[in-house]
Amino acid sequence: MAVREEKGAPKTAARGAEDNIAVIRDLHYSRGHRRIYEGLNLEIPRGRVTAIMGPSGTGKTTMLRLLTGQILPDHGSILIEGEDVAKMRRKQLYNYRKRIGMLFQNGALLTDINVYENVAFPLREHTDLPERLVRHIVLTKLHAVGLRGAWQMMPAELSGGMARRVALARAIAMDPDLILYDEPFVGLDPISMGVIVRLIRRMNDALGLTSIVVSHDVDEISSISDRTYLISDGRVVASGSPEDLQDNCSAVVMQFMNGMADGPVPFHYPAPDYGEQLLGRDS
Amino acid sequence: MKRIFQDIWYSVQDFLQTFGSSQLFLVRILAGVPAAFLRPGLIIKQIHGSGVLSLAIIGISGFFVGMVLSLQAYNSLARFGATESLGVLAALALTRELGPVVTALLFAGRAGTALASEIGLMRATDQLSGMEMMAVDPVRRVVVPRFIGGVIAMPLLAAIFSAMGLFGAWLEGVMLLGVDEGAFWQQMRSQVDVYDDVLAGILKSFVFGIAASLLAVFEGYNSIPTAEGVSRATTRTVVLTALAVLVLNFMLTAVLIGEV
């Protein structure tokens, strides 16, 4: 990454057995009165697929936003290649972002240009490649997600799952070093799901990328991740390989991996007593 | 009664606050202006967006404003037997006041709302953060070309408004009310000054172009990312632009006339 190049020799020497592309230490973050993270620690190993799982609303999307410097932590540090994201200057931050691809939870395609131009967007903004080459790259990426035939369509004409696949093609257009996927499997049919799952794994291995996948899909995620973090209540409650988690008998992990409603993680967002609220006595 | 004054006071506060923070935003925009001219394609697309699409409403409005101006002025001038001055009166009113001001108000309604809601929706659907994630500055990529497009389009639209207005005034005055055609044009030619009148009008509409475009992109960019937030931003764009244009118009007129 650009940041790494600037640092030069000392960094390379520091790389040992534990080669982490990102390290999060003692992260605190709150939004209004709601504490989202309270002392979270996490490492993202280079060249691997790391999964981040957790109940809805625990702050997984927030984590990706923190990792990319879109929002800043209240306390604690987020080190990317040894550099604190919060302390990066704007230019440096943009250089760092040029090397990451991010798949947004809702796609975030530009609605005024068609599928082809959406995938070409980062190439046109950051490179001076001749149109022939741009075309080649765009079509290759679209082919990889199975949507080469849809190149002329406008984002509004795509289904949710198709939009997400186009967004994936755009995320990989610049051949990033680090890809962040926010819920890549939501809204995909079983066939595309299988293809995308394999695509994530294959890109990771063939191109030597680092991937971070945020997802609820225990089975899909287990099939591709090298390391999984389970987040709940602002902390990492369990981590390790998918097998480790399957064998983990702590109550939180069991509940999440097996999809049970009863357990330490409440299914309900904090609420007053059900009966009382129905009778209107809560206020 | 107290409520009314309080409401007025809040509106004034809100107006001043928006005015202040939009100035900071203007500085950010201006920093991106030189680079934007390296990609004229983006700007041309926006001039087309704000300008060409407002053309019909501006042209038609100008025409009817010219007609009614002619009709009203004819009746007043007839009392003094000075109906030949109709041409010069219409020309001065249009180039100095009506052209720039009415064009800016119509622009706010047509192009300003479109700009604000477009940018607001881009914010609401994560397109702006998506750009930031791709290391593209949304202010430079989205806001600056739209701003420049608006600033360039406004004087052109005002000129078209005035031209259509003159055509309307001529049609009403000369063709329908029977004012002498020679006097109509001759007086206009001798009385209208290029600097004091035409250039002053262009200067005004240039300033209004900056104000209207700035408020539209500012409100859109800073809108709350929900459907309600976007609709609020759109409404505020029209209201604030109208206020800003009328206040600026008075100040500019005072300065311009003071100089003469």
Ligand SMILES: Nc1ncnc2c1ncn2[C@@H]1O[C@H](COP(=O)(O)OP(=O)(O)OP(=O)(O)O)[C@@H](O)[C@H]1O
């Ligand atoms: N703009 C906001 N204002 C206030 N609170 C917010 C805002 N955005 C998110 N939150 C809160 O932050 C918490 C974490 O949100 P986040 O989107 O990161 O969850 P998530 O883990 O990605 O959930 P999901 O799996 O449903 O996508 C939520 O409880 C939410 O209520």
Ligand SMILES: [Mg+2]
């Ligand atoms: Mg999320």
